[in-house]
Amino acid sequence: MTSSAAKPTIWGMFKRLCYLIAEGFEICSVQASDGEGYGNGRILYRITNTREAWRLRSEEFHVEAPESKACAELFIDYLHSEGAS
Numbered sequence: 001m002t003s004s005a006a007k008p009t010i011w012g013m014f015k016r017l018c019y020l021i022a023e024g025f026e027i028c029s030v031q032a033s034d035g036e037g038y039g040n041g042r043i044l045y046r047i048t049n050t051r052e053a054w055r056l057r058s059e060e061f062h063v064e065a066p067e068s069k070a071c072a073e074l075f076i077d078y079l080h081s082e083g084a085s
Contacts, residue, residue: 011070012061013032014070014071014074016043016061017030017071017075020045021078025045025046026045027043027044027045028044028045029042029043029044030042030071030072030075032067032068033063033068036065037064037065038063039062039068040061040062040063041060041061041062041067041068041071042061044057045057
C-alpha cells in the first residue's frame, strides 16, 4: 500500500464560474466557505429559455479555502466589469 500524498485540487467551482462568465451567463451570487479546509460553495446564475423566460440555476461544489478566495475575487471582478458596461 502506498502512502497517498495530498490530492491535487480540481478547482471545479472556479472553472465553472470562469466558463459561465465567458459564455455570458448572468451570475447572481457566489457563496463559499471562508474558513480553512473544505467547505461548500454555490454559484447562482440566471438562464433564459427558448420562450425568453428566465430561470435561476444553482450549482453546488465542495471547495477548499484557496478556491473559495479565488472565486470571490473573480466574482468581484465580474461585478466591477458588469458595472462598467
